[in-house]
Amino acid sequence: MIDTTQRIEPARLEALPEKVTDLVAELASSAANLGNRLHPLTAANLADVVRIMNSYYSNLIEGNNTRPRDIERALAGDLEADPARRNLQIEAASHVRVQAAIDQLARQGALPEPASVDFIRWLHREFYRDADPSMLVVTGAGRDFNMVPGEWRSRPEHDVAVGRHIPPASPRVDEFMRYLADRYQFNTMGMAGKVVCMAISHHRFNFIHPFPDGNGRVSRLMSHAMAWHAGIAAGGLWSISRGLARGLASRGEYNQMMDLADSVRESDLDGRGNLSQKALIAFISWFLEVALDQVRFMSGLFELEALSRRLRALARELLLPAEAEFLLDTVMQRGEIDRGEVPRVTGLPERSARRVLNALVQKGLLASTTPKGAVSLRFPASSLEILFPRLFPQI
Ligand SMILES: Nc1ncnc2c1ncn2[C@@H]1O[C@H](COP(=O)(O)OP(=O)(O)OP(=O)(O)O)[C@@H](O)[C@H]1O
Ligand SMILES: [Mg+2]
The missing domain is CATH 1.10.10.10 (Winged helix-like DNA-binding domain superfamily/Winged helix DNA-binding domain)
Structure with a gap:
């Protein structure tokens, strides 16, 4: 396949399989119930915990195991002297800060289109705002350059590989990201479409891998913003990263499912795009099951009587x-x-x-x-x- 934007098709599903429709419905009703008996102020303070949790797991996927205590300290400006640990603390605090900004914009009804070029570049820029210059140095596999926060890969030396997958060549990223924004315009979709696109775009974004580094974390924040748009964010009382990090049965599932969704179409019975529709449906189902599992878990934790106990x-x-x-x-x-x-x-x-x-x-x-x-x-x-x-x- 030549390196055109058609590489990420199918980017949408023309018809939703029954299994997916059921998952969307369950997710919508579970999210609507999550925390709905809590006082809004108590719920807002619980959302603080959720942001720390999401940061913890999103960074854990990258191998950064900064514990909640150290994230809390970093948020209060109390950073370790050791530069390596300090940088990890900064990343963890930044993740919380960006999610807090998303949650606030959403509550004000001012959240931008979540797949738009401006929003995605803003997520990346904000995530690296407090980064020490040493955190922006990208090395390995013949690469050695300074990443500019918020800027796409653009030059051949920015090229990346993700597992077995070779994302689009760097000079093409801008075109791919415009195409992605065009395919996922949330204001043109109904509720089910938004929920399904939250899942698909998570993979398609990472398939493009628009930045030299930080794609996983930016994509998890993008998915969080999409959950708000779809009306299933439950006021910020759940978030996707814990589920992605843990999987449904085992920890390796996230990468396995991303790898599966990279598969090219197998036959004429496998959709009409470059990538496999069958693999895409498996990915969507997995992603929505993970989301549902998290919503149910958080519902148990935040249930009024249990919390009181x-x-x-x-x-x-x-x-x-x-x-x-x-x-x-x-x-x-x-x-x-x-x-x-x-x-x-x-x-x-x-x-x-x-x-x-x-x-x-x-x-x-x-x-x-x-x-x-x-x-x-x-x-x-x-x-x-x-x-x-x-x-x-x-x-
Ligand atoms: N086979 C794959 N195809 C597409 N995307 C993948 C694949 N395997 C993993 N990914 C995505 O790539 C991300 C890693 O990319 P990158 O290192 O740029 O992001 P990061 O934020 O620095 O790291 P991490 O995502 O591990 O926190 C993974 O988190 C996952 O979302
Ligand atoms: Mg990385």
């Missing part, structure tokens, strides 16, 4: 008094409470009530945006193992 368990673990348990539970349900209300809510005299409140603030479980403002829940890294079992791998 684990908050209480955490307070006991931290040897806090029973009133602290009750206070956490109340804040979870009401989203926030004024500091002045704590005595009434806990039934404690003012000084004791203040002591309980201060203990929770000191543990990082309650916080306010202004010093005297109303407090709402926070989920510090130190609390994650008890509050959200299995969200991160045990070490």
